[in-house]
Structure formats: C-alpha cells, structure tokens
Amino acid sequence: MTAGQKPLRGRVVLDLTTALAGPYATLLLAGLGATVIKIENPATGGDSSRNNAPYLGEGGLRPDRGSAEDMSVSVIARARNKQSITLNLKQSAARAVFLELVEHADIVVENYAAGTADRLGIGHEACKQVNPRIIYASISGFGAQGAPGSGKAMDSIIQALSGVMFTSGEPDSDPVRVGLPVADLLAPLFAVIGVLSAVIEVEQGGTGQQVDVSMLGALTSLLSIEPFDAFEQLGLPTRTGRTLPRLAPFGLFPAADGWVALCAPTDTFAAGVFRALGTPELADDPRFRTRDRRVGNATDLHAQIDEWTSKHTTEEIVALLAEQGVPAAPVREPADAIHDDLVRQRGEVVDLEHPDYGATARVSGPGLPIRFSESAAGFDRPAPRLGEHTDEILRTLLGYDAEQIAALRQNGAL
Known part of the structure; x- marks a missing residue:
C-alpha cells in the first residue's frame, strides 16, 4: 500500500441503510476508503434522514426546509463520501439491477427489520447466489432471527429494554434516557468490526458470510461490563447518579x-x-x-x-x-465540547458543508476518529443529492446504455 492511501480503497459497498445505525456504519467504511453506493427508494424520498430538521442551504441554517436545495444536516453528515443511486426495490426490474450490482460488490449493509430484505428478494441468500464472496452485514433491533411483534426498534426502545435507563440517575428516581442515541451508534461499530473481520476471512481463502448485529445485544453486552446483577445481590447501588x-x-x-x-x-x-x-x-x-x-x-x-x-x-x-x-x-x-481545539486538530470533529453552497453556517459533524501512521482516512466529498449518481453507476459499473436507463426510469424502477 502506498503511504497516504485509504485502507479500504477498491472495496465496493452497497448501502441499503436508512436513518442512523446503518448509515453510520457505511459512513465509517466510506471514511476508510470504500466506494459506498447508497441505494435509496425514489418513491419515499430516499433515506429518512433526508427529512430530519434542521436544514442547511444557501441562506444558512434553518429549522424547516425553505427550498428544494436545502439539505438536512443529518444527511449532510451521514452521506459524505457516498454515491447515491435510486432503486425502487419493490419492483422486479430494480431487484435485478441490485443483484447485478452485488456481482461487482464486496459488501452489502442493510438495517431493515428482520426478514424484510428476504421478502424483497435481496437478502443474504439471494446475494450469495450471485456472489459467494459477498459480505452481508445486517444491523437490526434484535438480530436476524427477528423478535416478537413487529421486530422494529428505535434507539429509545433499545435503551429501555437494555436496562441502560436504570443505570443513570439518582436511586429511586425516574428512568433516564441517555442523551446520545447510544444503541444506534454502538451497533454500527460492532457491524464494522464484523465486516472487516469477514474481509480478512475472504482474503485468507474463506467464503463470504452474513454479519448479524443486534442493537439490543450490542448495548446489553456493554452494559454487562459492569456486574449489575452482583451489585444487586450485594445490596450495592446500581444507579450512579452524580456520584459513584x-x-x-x-x-x-x-x-x-x-x-x-x-x-x-x-x-x-x-x-x-x-x-x-x-x-x-x-x-x-x-x-x-x-x-x-x-x-x-x-x-x-x-x-x-x-x-x-x-x-x-x-x-x-x-x-x-x-x-x-x-x-x-x-x-x-455539548456545543463547547465539539469546538475543542484538540479534537478539531485531529479531525475527530469537522465542519460540515452543503454540497452546492459550502459552509453557509458553522455546523459540526463527526470526522473519522481513527488516525493511521501511514494510511489516510476521513471525508473529502460532500453528501450526494438523492439519486445523483444513478446514471453514472449504471453506465460505468453495469454497462447500461441510455435507452436501458430511460426504460427503467419510465417503469418506476429508478
């Protein structure tokens, strides 16, 4: 490897994720140099975080979208160094395009509710049929086996079930939700560890595989670092409050x-x-x-x-x-912490920019908090518009001509 290059250069990631847990995992992979192709549903307006307030545009920061050019700060942060392609995967033609992309990919990442990808025909089994070396990462609330009820989960639901809400706060006080969406942020860290481990396995002659990470499992596993059951048996306080x-x-x-x-x-x-x-x-x-x-x-x-x-x-x-x-x-x-000179110098927190208008207001977002002695890492390309790279990817990666692309668009597949 040449000094200054990113370690995951040349790896192709198909990003089926939305909201936070999945997009943060693929953001990390993008920052490490992978080519991340973000696949978004044109029928729903793409990644749900595209509609998260606040928004940044030509006029600066605002609490609501004032024009079509305004972009959510969330997606500006989470979609950096990614390419966006639109595919309506409920249509068979779009699924066929996706499976063609899988043939050219190394990694797929999804954070659907358990079973959804299989029902759409884009789950691990379908992908490994066209590419046995594919690494298929699934981030869900409860794991790929599913859970009672809808099996869907938001960060607050996972915090509630994990026991974390009864670790903070004074004894006998109400449960406390951790201010950061810790479940949404921890699960993707474990997913990336799993993906990189699976990459090494493939390089050593192994086959591709599914990497299954549960938000509940990730958070509860970390909670169990402290022996709360032992504390309870001994009559020691399990809630810390402001002192321990x-x-x-x-x-x-x-x-x-x-x-x-x-x-x-x-x-x-x-x-x-x-x-x-x-x-x-x-x-x-x-x-x-x-x-x-x-x-x-x-x-x-x-x-x-x-x-x-x-x-x-x-x-x-x-x-x-x-x-x-x-x-x-x-x-x-928080506002003071993210402007700390040290984390700024190390690129662990950075200023965000609108892809068209640049830094029209000072808005901070995550850098890549990993520094290598030889390799490069980080983000140098802004978040894409919805579907910005659709035609380019279909032409260059799959060899589609203008007529094929137009037909897919006419049929609502793109």
Missing part, C-alpha cells in the same frame, strides 16, 4: 461556576484529592485510609468534597487537582 459510591471519591461535584468531574478511586489519587482540599491528614483517617473504607463512608467523603468544590471555580478546582496528579475535568456543554 462504590468508587469513592468519584463523580460530579458542584463548582461556583459549573461542575467538575473527579475520578480518584485509588489510594494515590485519593491522597491527591485530600492534599488539594488542604486536608492531607484525611489519607490517614480510619474512615478513608483504604479503598474499601472510602466506599463504606462515601456519603461523608463526597459531602466534604462538595463543600470544598462549591467555594471554587471549575478552573481553580481542575488546576489544584491536576497539580496533585488527580484526574479531573470541567463538565462541558
């Missing part, structure tokens, strides 16, 4: 001008906290001398830290704790 008693001192503490996050569960870090408070003798106090004793007296310990932090600014608190080698940071608002 079983790791005291640990949590969020009020400052005179905001909040500070403090993580000091070890003896060394705890001693640093006591020095910052001006009470180094607490390190020898029988209540706080060891980790277990600090946990047993967490309420008293955290109350003393509250009293101290409330008298100082976040800047003062972080500086005093850093001087003692204690991990601490101000609690930022």
Whole structure:
C-alpha cells in the first residue's frame, strides 16, 4: 500500500441503510476508503434522514426546509463520501439491477427489520447466489432471527429494554434516557468490526458470510461490563447518579461556576484529592485510609468534597487537582465540547458543508476518529443529492446504455 492511501480503497459497498445505525456504519467504511453506493427508494424520498430538521442551504441554517436545495444536516453528515443511486426495490426490474450490482460488490449493509430484505428478494441468500464472496452485514433491533411483534426498534426502545435507563440517575428516581442515541451508534461499530473481520476471512481463502448485529445485544453486552446483577445481590447501588459510591471519591461535584468531574478511586489519587482540599491528614483517617473504607463512608467523603468544590471555580478546582496528579475535568456543554481545539486538530470533529453552497453556517459533524501512521482516512466529498449518481453507476459499473436507463426510469424502477 502506498503511504497516504485509504485502507479500504477498491472495496465496493452497497448501502441499503436508512436513518442512523446503518448509515453510520457505511459512513465509517466510506471514511476508510470504500466506494459506498447508497441505494435509496425514489418513491419515499430516499433515506429518512433526508427529512430530519434542521436544514442547511444557501441562506444558512434553518429549522424547516425553505427550498428544494436545502439539505438536512443529518444527511449532510451521514452521506459524505457516498454515491447515491435510486432503486425502487419493490419492483422486479430494480431487484435485478441490485443483484447485478452485488456481482461487482464486496459488501452489502442493510438495517431493515428482520426478514424484510428476504421478502424483497435481496437478502443474504439471494446475494450469495450471485456472489459467494459477498459480505452481508445486517444491523437490526434484535438480530436476524427477528423478535416478537413487529421486530422494529428505535434507539429509545433499545435503551429501555437494555436496562441502560436504570443505570443513570439518582436511586429511586425516574428512568433516564441517555442523551446520545447510544444503541444506534454502538451497533454500527460492532457491524464494522464484523465486516472487516469477514474481509480478512475472504482474503485468507474463506467464503463470504452474513454479519448479524443486534442493537439490543450490542448495548446489553456493554452494559454487562459492569456486574449489575452482583451489585444487586450485594445490596450495592446500581444507579450512579452524580456520584459513584462504590468508587469513592468519584463523580460530579458542584463548582461556583459549573461542575467538575473527579475520578480518584485509588489510594494515590485519593491522597491527591485530600492534599488539594488542604486536608492531607484525611489519607490517614480510619474512615478513608483504604479503598474499601472510602466506599463504606462515601456519603461523608463526597459531602466534604462538595463543600470544598462549591467555594471554587471549575478552573481553580481542575488546576489544584491536576497539580496533585488527580484526574479531573470541567463538565462541558455539548456545543463547547465539539469546538475543542484538540479534537478539531485531529479531525475527530469537522465542519460540515452543503454540497452546492459550502459552509453557509458553522455546523459540526463527526470526522473519522481513527488516525493511521501511514494510511489516510476521513471525508473529502460532500453528501450526494438523492439519486445523483444513478446514471453514472449504471453506465460505468453495469454497462447500461441510455435507452436501458430511460426504460427503467419510465417503469418506476429508478
């Protein structure tokens, strides 16, 4: 590989996804250099995120679409480095075109409800018949086997079922929805890991296969990193609130001008906290001398830290704790966090641009948070208009002529 090239260059991905979980997976593959062909339904206006407010256009940012040229910020972020082709896969002619594309592809990614792709005739079995080396990634709420009822799931449904909503918040308080759509974002990470593993398998002489990732499974698997069932059996708190008693001192503490996050569960870090408070003798106090004793007296310990932090600014608190080698940071608002110089310099957050008008307002979106010592990665092409590359792909990849394309369009297949 030549230095500066993207590692997945030359790989062709057929992107059947919509909304967030699937499009984020294919965004990552696109950022790593794959040619991602986004297949959208012309009858429904394409990816559902094309209709997510807010919108960016010639006049800047607005809460509703003012003209046909305005594009959803969601799709501007999620469709970068992708090509868009329209296919109405409910029509047999469109399905035939799709299966021709599969012959030229390496990877298919879909996030339909379980069973939908098979009913359309574009599932894993249909695809492997035309290309045995195809890697077919399915991201769904509950897995390819389906689930009771509709089997459909949104992020909030998965958060509710996973138990995550009862990990945050004070004990006995209402369940708390995590502000980020964590299920929609975790499942595609596992899907990409699975896809890349399957790519290696094919390169080593193996066959193509289906990569099946469940949103519920991904989120619940991570939840189980913490032994919540053991905590419950021992009578330990399972909800953390702003402090985490079983790791005291640990949590969020009020400052005179905001909040500070403090993580000091070890003896060394705890001693640093006591020095910052001006009470180094607490390190020898029988209540706080060891980790277990600090946990047993967490309420008293955290109350003393509250009293101290409330008298100082976040800047003062972080500086005093850093001087003692204690991990601490101000609690930022999201808008402040995404303009951090470090993540900007590393390209982990970037400015988004309208494909026609450029950056008519400052709007941020995800970069590719992976840096290679030799390879390139990231996004250098704007999101496409719906169906922008249909004719080009049919001509160059499948060899269709203008008459064939016109006939497909006339019949409603495109």
